[in-house]
Amino acid sequence: MEPKVLPSLQSGSSLAVSAKKRRKWNVDHWLSFAFILPSVIAVAVFVYGFIAWSGYVSLSNWNSLVPDLSFAGLKNYLFLFKDFRFQADLRNTLFFTLFFILAVLFMGLMLAVFLDQKIRGESLFRNIFFFPMALSFVVTGVIWQWLLNPATGVNLFLKKIGLDSLWYTSVTVIPGIQWSKIQFGVPVAVIAVVIAAAWQMTGFSVAMYLAGLRAIPEEIREAARMDGAGEFQIYRKIIFPMVAPITVSVVIIMAHISLKIFDLIYAMTGPGANFVTDVPGVYMFETTFRGNYYANGAAISIIMLLSVAIFIVPYLISSRKGES
Amino acid sequence: MKKKALLFIALAFTLLLSACSQSSSSDDTNNKKNSGKLEIFSWWTGAGEEDGLKALIKLFKEKNPDIPVENAAVAGGAGTNAKAVLASRMQGNDPPATFQVHGGAELNDGWVAADKMEPLNDLYDKEKWNDKFPKQLIDMVSKDGKIYSVPVDIHRGNVLWYNKKVFADNNLQAPKTLDEFFKVADKLKAKGITPLALGDKEPWTATMIFENILLGTLGNEDYQKLWTGDLKFDDPKVKKAAESFKKMLSYVNDDHSSRNWQDASQLVAKGDAAMNIMGDWAKGYFVNDLKLKVNEDFGWVATPGSEGQFMIITDTFGLPKGVKNTKDVKQFLSLLGSVEGQDAFNPLKGSIPARTDADESKYDEYGKQTMKEFKEAKLAPSLAHGSAAPEGFVTKANQAVNIFVTQKNVGQLIDSLNQASSELKK
Structure with a gap:
């Protein structure tokens, strides 16, 4: 970078480094290279190769059982953005992601703070909070479907006390502003899915926040107390800012789960009446493997990939910067 | 040095392992093709229909004890999941020996149009089926005069x-x-x-x-x-x-x-x-x-x-292109189309036979009435x-x-x- 400063030392050290490098390449590097080579090839072919293939298919005319790979331009994408179902999917994904992440963050932080109070039976509670993480989304979906169904479970109690038990199958969108072909707003039925998803994933954010809280040295709290800060103030002014980086990680991880969600919806509500609980993953599955619209399906997948990339790429860039 | 040597051994070992697993897996697929396992693909996993399929397979095994059969049913109502699995297998040129497909467009505009099915006219001639199934039904499983599948059951949708x-x-x-x-x-x-x-x-x-x-x-x-x-x-x-x-x-x-x-x-x-x-x-x-x-x-x-x-909703089975054990598959299709096969399967599934000369006494009141109406009514595809x-x-x-x-x-x-x-x- 600055060659004029201490030229002899600079060149000498760089020589030493390159010599070292060369020596390493001879044995260790070749060896480690050989070890990672199979997975590099596998990832290159089965991840990036197929992403590229999907991208190519999404620009083709392949919308039947017979492959037709002629170039179609952006036809499939234009179709999707004009399609009622896909517009509904985008709306549902947006609000599902928003509420799901907020619920996971809020509940996770609250429960982590609760566990951090050195309460009795902490490990029991910790296990209870983490346990749902061990289940698959399909199991969660089936159970919550039974719990929230209008004909069984929780809603029977609601009915007894005279409350509306049909919110689970509601087709209402609040506030329901007409936007292109759909009504834009929060679909009421999505709340059921948010409850189930948050129930399952909150354990993860509890674990992350708890680790963060435990990493804060007791001295800092003591010092704050000495300065006359109340417990609430300590959390608001000191603890929460210190666990903020964890929030970023949790948001990224939850966002990529919720943007790609399929299994929970498929097991729990399906596309829903008027597609109020449909998501791109379900649409992609049905249109590709039931309707044989391979190019449309590929276009949906690429849009899903891009939507996840919006979250992941800045995160990767910033974490790389942090390393160097 | 010792560490390095260990690493080398480990590397050699992994390579060896992967080589082994590769050769063994290719052995497996070879065996599969040679032994010609008869893989029957369907979505019959529910009560009744699974019993019917098992009865069919049992009957087939009694008649052909030397042909190994594999029941490759995929669960999911109305075949939602099975059809997805089938689509990817057919696209990947790995078809099952025979598979469940609804007669009509699903067969003709799907797999036949994609040139994935073998015609079965010779089988129909050999078994003298052409007047055993209603003509309208045979038309549903035919395209351009070629017959592509054997109907095993009939369901009524209206x-x-x-x-x-x-x-x-x-x-x-x-x-x-x-x-x-x-x-x-x-x-x-x-x-x-x-x-x-x-x-x-x-x-x-x-x-x-x-x-x-x-x-x-x-x-x-x-x-x-x-x-x-x-x-x-x-x-x-x-x-x-x-x-x-x-x-x-x-x-x-x-x-x-x-x-x-x-x-x-x-x-x-x-x-x-x-x-x-x-x-x-x-x-x-x-x-x-x-x-x-x-x-x-x-x-x-x-x-x-x-x-x-x-x-009419009819479940049929056909012969995909690229299957090695064609003879065995035709053997199975012969059984499916026979009175014996249809009467083993349908009473358990709760459907009626596709043949018009099946044994009525094996079916319940609903079945008997529907069999009669099937012969007289005008058919409409679902x-x-x-x-x-x-x-x-x-x-x-x-x-x-x-x-x-x-x-x-x-x-x-x-x-x-x-x-x-x-x-x-x-």
Whole structure:
């Protein structure tokens, strides 16, 4: 970078480094290279190769059982953005992601703070909070479907006390502003899915926040107390800012789960009446493997990939910067 | 140095392992192809249908003890998951030895059009089947004079099931026309009973109601013309059918979108709802799962306006291209098409045989009546089950119906179907 400063030392050290490098390449590097080579090839072919293939298919005319790979331009994408179902999917994904992440963050932080109070039976509670993480989304979906169904479970109690038990199958969108072909707003039925998803994933954010809280040295709290800060103030002014980086990680991880969600919806509500609980993953599955619209399906997948990339790429860039 | 040596050994070992696993896996596939396991692919995993399949396989094993059979059934209602698995296997040139496919467009515009099926005319000639199956049925599994699959069972799609006790308690007769249906439904509604049970968590159940109204309103010929493109969806008769569909939807249970078809059948079984429109696999569910008695606890009539017509759903099996053990597959198909095979399978599944010369005494009251009507009635292919139109159209029709059930906008439904009808000419 600055060659004029201490030229002899600079060149000498760089020589030493390159010599070292060369020596390493001879044995260790070749060896480690050989070890990672199979997975590099596998990832290159089965991840990036197929992403590229999907991208190519999404620009083709392949919308039947017979492959037709002629170039179609952006036809499939234009179709999707004009399609009622896909517009509904985008709306549902947006609000599902928003509420799901907020619920996971809020509940996770609250429960982590609760566990951090050195309460009795902490490990029991910790296990209870983490346990749902061990289940698959399909199991969660089936159970919550039974719990929230209008004909069984929780809603029977609601009915007894005279409350509306049909919110689970509601087709209402609040506030329901007409936007292109759909009504834009929060679909009421999505709340059921948010409850189930948050129930399952909150354990993860509890674990992350708890680790963060435990990493804060007791001295800092003591010092704050000495300065006359109340417990609430300590959390608001000191603890929460210190666990903020964890929030970023949790948001990224939850966002990529919720943007790609399929299994929970498929097991729990399906596309829903008027597609109020449909998501791109379900649409992609049905249109590709039931309707044989391979190019449309590929276009949906690429849009899903891009939507996840919006979250992941800045995160990767910033974490790389942090390393160097 | 020692560490390095260890690493080398480890590397050599992993390479060796991967080489081994590769060779062993290729050995496996070779073995599979050589031994010619007869892989039977279906979505028969439910009560009744699984028993039927097992009975068939048992019969086949008795006759051909040297052919190994593999039951490759994939679970999931109406074949939703199985069809996805099948599609990827066929695209990857790894077809099962034989697979379940609905006769009609699903076979002809799907796999036959994609050039994935072998014709079976020689088998039909050899077994003298050409006059054993109804001609209309053979036409459903043929394209350009070539026959591509063997029908094993017949289901009827235009059946209205009703709770006999509810009808008797309210002095009602099962409705035969749409007008009668609405009269009966109004009376039931006034008594606080849900007139029509619907479970459209999977939208094809609502599509079935619509196709039945279409058949009842248009009549057989015009109904069939819809799928060849000779009658447009903006025809006034189609609009009239859509209006009736809309009216019928005002009599369904509130929580329909959280139920599947079994849940809807349960409403009728319990007497919470009076009627249900479903294919006659619902009879299997009533009898096998809910232990109801045929014609005592529940009764049936053709859906309003469709008397004398038979909405047909037929499960057939064919021979995919690229299968090595062709002979064994044909052996199995011979059994499927035989009276013996059909009578082993159908009484257990609750369907009726595709052959018209099967043994009637093996079937229950519903089966006997349906077998008789199958011989006399005019056949109509089902849209919801892929017999009338290609899967691409069916998927779009299901989406349009799913939107319609909520929005009840007739114009929009007609527009969507019209737009999707470009798929029909493929």
